[in-house]
Amino acid sequence: MSSDDVTKQVFAPSSDFTSGAHVDAAKYEKMYAASVNDPEAFWGEHGKRIDWMKPYSIVKNTSYAPGNVSIKWFEDGTLNVSANCVDRHLETRGDQTAIIFEPDEPTDEAQHITYRDLHGHVSRMANILKDLGVSKGDRVILYLPMIPEAAYAMLACARIGAIHSIVFAGFSPDALAARVDGCDAKLVITADFAPRGGRKTALKANADLALEHAETKAQVLMVRRTGDEVNWVDGRDHDYNELVKTASDDCPPEEMNAEDPLFILYTSGSTGQPKGVVHCSGGYLVWASMTQEITFDYHDGDIYWCTADVGWVTGHSYIVYGPLANGATTVMFEGTPTYPDASRFWQVCEKHKVNQFYTAPTALRALMGQGNEFVEKCDLSDLKVLGTVGEPINPEAWTWYHEVVGKGNCPIVDTWWQTETGGHMMTPLPGAHTAKPGAAMKPFFGVQPVVLEPTSGEEIHEYPTEGVLCMKDSWPGQMRTVWGDHERFEKTYFSDYKNYYFAGDGCRRDEDGDYWITGRVDDVINVSGHRMGTAEVESALVAHETVAEAAVVGYPHDIKGQGIYCYVTLMNGVEPTEELRKELRTWVRTEIGPIASPDLIQWSPGLPKTRSGKIMRRILRKIAENDYGALGDTSTLADPSVVDELIDNRMNKA
Numbered sequence: 001m002s003s004d005d006v007t008k009q010v011f012a013p014s015s016d017f018t019s020g021a022h023v024d025a026a027k028y029e030k031m032y033a034a035s036v037n038d039p040e041a042f043w044g045e046h047g048k049r050i051d052w053m054k055p056y057s058i059v060k061n062t063s064y065a066p067g068n069v070s071i072k073w074f075e076d077g078t079l080n081v082s083a084n085c086v087d088r089h090l091e092t093r094g095d096q097t098a099i100i101f102e103p104d105e106p107t108d109e110a111q112h113i114t115y116r117d118l119h120g121h122v123s124r125m126a127n128i129l130k131d132l133g134v135s136k137g138d139r140v141i142l143y144l145p146m147i148p149e150a151a152y153a154m155l156a157c158a159r160i161g162a163i164h165s166i167v168f169a170g171f172s173p174d175a176l177a178a179r180v181d182g183c184d185a186k187l188v189i190t191a192d193f194a195p196r197g198g199r200k201t202a203l204k205a206n207a208d209l210a211l212e213h214a215e216t217k218a219q220v221l222m223v224r225r226t227g228d229e230v231n232w233v234d235g236r237d238h239d240y241n242e243l244v245k246t247a248s249d250d251c252p253p254e255e256m257n258a259e260d261p262l263f264i265l266y267t268s269g270s271t272g273q274p275k276g277v278v279h280c281s282g283g284y285l286v287w288a289s290m291t292q293e294i295t296f297d298y299h300d301g302d303i304y305w306c307t308a309d310v311g312w313v314t315g316h317s318y319i320v321y322g323p324l325a326n327g328a329t330t331v332m333f334e335g336t337p338t339y340p341d342a343s344r345f346w347q348v349c350e351k352h353k354v355n356q357f358y359t360a361p362t363a364l365r366a367l368m369g370q371g372n373e374f375v376e377k378c379d380l381s382d383l384k385v386l387g388t389v390g391e392p393i394n395p396e397a398w399t400w401y402h403e404v405v406g407k408g409n410c411p412i413v414d415t416w417w418q419t420e421t422g423g424h425m426m427t428p429l430p431g432a433h434t435a436k437p438g439a440a441m442k443p444f445f446g447v448q449p450v451v452l453e454p455t456s457g458e459e460i461h462e463y464p465t466e467g468v469l470c471m472k473d474s475w476p477g478q479m480r481t482v483w484g485d486h487e488r489f490e491k492t493y494f495s496d497y498k499n500y501y502f503a504g505d506g507c508r509r510d511e512d513g514d515y516w517i518t519g520r521v522d523d524v525i526n527v528s529g530h531r532m533g534t535a536e537v538e539s540a541l542v543a544h545e546t547v548a549e550a551a552v553v554g555y556p557h558d559i560k561g562q563g564i565y566c567y568v569t570l571m572n573g574v575e576p577t578e579e580l581r582k583e584l585r586t587w588v589r590t591e592i593g594p595i596a597s598p599d600l601i602q603w604s605p606g607l608p609k610t611r612s613g614k615i616m617r618r619i620l621r622k623i624a625e626n627d628y629g630a631l632g633d634t635s636t637l638a639d640p641s642v643v644d645e646l647i648d649n650r651m652n653k654a
C-alpha cells in the first residue's frame, strides 16, 4: 500500500472499547464545549481532581496581552504535589505497586515499589535534602539514570518545596555545568554510573567535571547504582546510600501555593541558549493527571508504561507526576529498546502485563526494521492503548504499530504537545475519535488551537487549510515563564503573533477539521524525538579552533526522523580531512552530548548569504534534503555561485 492510501485510512474504536471508556464521542463534544465556553466553571470543577490544602476561589487569571503576559491558575489555592502523588493514596492503595522498576539487564530482578514503600523513600530523601541545607525555593539538579531514586528525588524536592531541574543523563559535563549555573543550583543529585543498553556512563565523573567548570558551588548527593569506584570530594560529596540508613521517614509535606514553581526543565529553542521552562505546582498537576487518565483511558488496576526518560518532559508528566497523582502503576525502564535484542520492549510488556504503552516514533521505526518476529514471539494480549509522542509519526510506522504490536485491536493516541505545554494538547481520545494515521486530530479539553497565515498572522477559519499553529487562550498546564527571564518568555512565544501562544510548529487542518502537525517552522530540529536548536550545534562547531563558520540544518532520516547536517567553513589553511570530520563529530558530542552528534559534515568554502550577511538556511535545507531542484529565488545572494559548489559536493546523494 502506498503511504497515500494509508493516510486516507481511518480507524474507529470498537464498540466494546467505547462502552468502557472514560470519554466517548458524545461526552467529548459536551465536555469540550463546556471547557471552552466557560473555562472558569469547567476547571473550577476539574481542579478538584487533586487534593488541596486550602481550596482555590480564583480559577483562571491569564493574559496574553503584549507586554503583560501573565498566567495564573488556582492562584489562591495551596497544595503539595508529593502529598498528591503519594500520601493521598496510602489509605486506599498503600499496598498497590506504584512503580515497577525494570533494570537494564533483563536477568536482574525487577522491583515492585508500593505506595507505602514510596512514601518511606520519598520522605527519607526529603529529610536528607533538608539536612544538606536545601529548603523551599532552592534549586536542585538531578542528573540520574532511569532508576526509582530519580522519582524519589523529584517527589522529595516537591515535598519540601525545592525546585528540581533534571538534566538528561546523556548530556555532557559542559551542558550540565551550564544548567547548574543557569538556575544557581544548591545541590546536584547524581549516581556513580548509569547502565544503559549494556554500557555504563560515568555520571559522577561527568558531574565532577561539570562542577569544575561551573561558577556555582553546588554540593553533590550520589546514589550508588553500580557500586563502581568513583572520585570523591570530601566536604562537597555526600553518599545517599549511607545517609538513607539513618534518615527519618517522617517529613510532613510543605504547603505550597498553586503558582509556586515545581520544576525547571531546560529545552532548546531557535537561539544557542537553552531556556529554563518553568512549571508550577497546581495547574501542572491537574493537567498531567487529567491527560494521563483520559488520553490513555487509564483505569484503576491497569499497568501503564511510558518508555521516555525522566530527563525529558514526557518522563516528568507521564512516568512520574500524571500517573502517580492518579494512583496508577507506572513502569520505569532503565534500558533501551534494542538491548539485549529488538524484543526487549515487547518482553517487558509481556512480563509486566502492560495495558497502556507509550513510546516515540523513532523507536518504532528502529524496531520495525528488525523484523516482526521480535514482536510476534511475545504475548502482548494485555495491551489496550498504544501512544506515540515527540515527532510526527509516518503512516508506515503507525500501521506497523497498529497491526503488528496492537494486532489491530488497540487504539493509537498520537499525542502532540511540548515541554512548554506541560502535557497533551492535541490527540485522538481512544474511545471517542476515529484515528487517522499521522494526525494529532483533536484538541484536549480547554485547548483552543488556531491556524494562522504565517506572514499576516490572520486567523484562518475555513478548512482544509495549512499555516502556523497557535493557541488562543491558556490551559492549566501551560509554562509560566522562562527561569529568570520573563522577557524572553514573552518574546519567544507571544511576540510573533500578538495575543496568541505560538508553538513553533506548522499544522494542517483537514476537511473534517482534524489537525495534522507538519513540523517545526523555526530553527529547531527533532532528532530521534530529542529537540535541539540548530544554533546550539553551530556554536559548538565554531568553538573548535579549526572552524571559521558553521550552519546546521535538519534533513530527513529514516530512523531518527531528522538527522543533523552541518555545513562547515574551515579557517584559512586548514586541510579538510576525514580525520578532522571525525574530530568535529567527537567535539560536538563532548560539547553537547551524543544526541547532538552530526550525521553529515560538508566542507563548505562558502555559505549562501544575502547581501546583508544573513545565511539563507532555506537553501541549505533544500540541498541537505537532496531537493536542490526547488531552491527558489537565489537572486538576492551576494554570491550565487557558492550554491552550485554546495550542490556538487552535497553529502546526502540519496
Ligand code: WTA
Pocket (backbone or CB within 6 Å): 267, 312, 313, 314, 388, 389, 390, 391, 392, 393, 414, 415, 416, 417, 418, 419, 420, 440, 503, 504, 505, 517, 519, 520, 526, 529, 530, 531
Ligand atoms: C514535536 C515533547 C508531531 C513538535 C513532548 C513539538 C510532535 C516538539 C508530536 C516538542 C506529535 C511532539 N506529532 N510532532 N505527536 N509530539 N512533537 O518539547 O515539533 O521535547 O513542538 O516535547 O516535538 O518537543 P518537546
